[in-house]
Amino acid sequence: MAAIDETFFLDGPPCVVIDRVKMTYKVESSDERSGAARGLKGRLRKALGRPSRVTVTALKELSLVVERGESVGIIGRNGSGKSTMMKLISGQTAPTEGGVYASSTPILLGVNAALVPELSGDQNVVLGCLAMGMSMEQIDEQFDSIVELSGLESAIYLPMKSYSSGMASRLRFAIAAAVNPEILLVDEALNTGDAQFSSRSKARMDELRAQAGCVFIVSHSLETIRDMCTRVIWLDKGELIMDGSPEETTDRYRDFSAHLSKGNNISATRIKDDARANLVATQVLERTSGRRMQGR
Template sequence: MTPDTDSHPAVMTAADGHEAGIGTATVVVDDIRVSYRAPSTDAEDLHTASMAQKILLGLTGQRPKVRVDALKGISFVARAGESIGILGRNGAGKSTLLRIMGGLETPTSGTVSARSNPVLLGVNAALIPDLSGERNVRLGCLAMGMSPQQVEAIIPEVIELAGIGKAIYRPMKTYSSGMSSRLRFAIAASANPDILLIDEALSTGDAAFKERSENKMTELRRAAGTVFIVNHAAQVIEEMCTRALWLVDGELIGDGPGPQIAHDYRWWSWNIAKDKPDKAATILATCREKWKPAGVRIQRSESRTLPYRHARGV
């Protein structure tokens, strides 16, 4: 439902707090920072460029490079039994954070520790576009370590969860992006991973797929797993996550209950979309204070107990 200025309540209150201490630590993200240099077309950057940079621009057309801080000291502890949504507008750093947790990117500094190898949806399964969905289910499950006997037993469940009908027998290159995402989710979830990372895939599909995917994630959490969901659609986080992390320009500004964080995020985003920057700024300032993760402190002893360690920056 689209909010309006008369009926929509102000920022929600932090009454109960999220499910802190729900289980043992599964992922510890400790002061992750990502910085890189990129060309800029900003006139101010050109004005402040060094003489050498200006000469280089005149000779080659190469623009001066500026420092971009994609992630700014992100720290949090994820626990068994949590489903954690990661919210933020485009460019906030959501996918970068997920890829670092999955071990696909190395941060500039900081570390990620996990008690098992996180499964990043759509990457861990080695799928081949020219093969049918059914053949790719077999390949994907084998790639995640299942035995041939386990694969045969799990195939009907994967096909049912994906819910793409007769398309399962057609080459994957004929699938829409939504169909492909649904199949990848079904394959990744079928392995019952301890830590599952999902990037946008659950925005696709009908109500039936939504219900099946929610049930599967609940099953994973009840088995003491941890699920991360990156999505720009706050409704997905509101409905599926027990906890949410809110990123703004690479900074973690909020950590709290999924429904409440998602509610506040939607209200903030709506004001931005309606060209109400002052109202949006007020909401953001309030949320920074209310949901600030200042109480999050990494216990070194907790981090050291996690056997799988990766993404250590230099």
């Protein structure tokens, strides 16, 4: 069982509070061994050609408090619940149980962010900024800095469909960061392999955090997470395994992944179980004068 730390009080309101959130989905299953496929109802469904539906847990119950100035990395294997958590924080999806509270509207930057491939980069800058509520005057003021951050230079005037995936990702990040969001969510958009862009994007996120905001980053690149985050959480199969410093958390996860890749499942499980056993859980307690936080 995870340990519970002593109660403490925040100096000011946090940016994001995730309070006992859980996320489940109903999906179709052709597995006749599932409970939904057995019994009289299951046989009737099969006879009528209706697929059985089973409940899948994408995110097990967890609570987190993210304070102003934090940059939180989220790591884990595919299917661990990383993108689900980002969708819950951004408000794209409502949790099955619990609640997510934010001090302002989070801006989600994903690699699939909708821009128009047939239009040039500069035209997409205008469309993207307008969609985030910026005026044309603000866009004019920010345009040069957006192009500089993206690193596209003269390519900004070429059709976006001619861009590599890295170029498109850099443009999406530069657009999203232009609005000075208090809460920025970055989902796999920084893995471009461009060292100069990594340096510029880290500097930009440092600016955002200095403005009393916070940043969430999902990435398979542990180097990106270590360089850009002040705190890292490790998810596995929808469960919170670890919440700690970038160095310690990424080292544990790297060891876990290395043992898995070699087929050492018992050793990998032991590493994960040890990390989970040392987790300091968070509890969100209501009171009349505000929120009281336990744990991290």
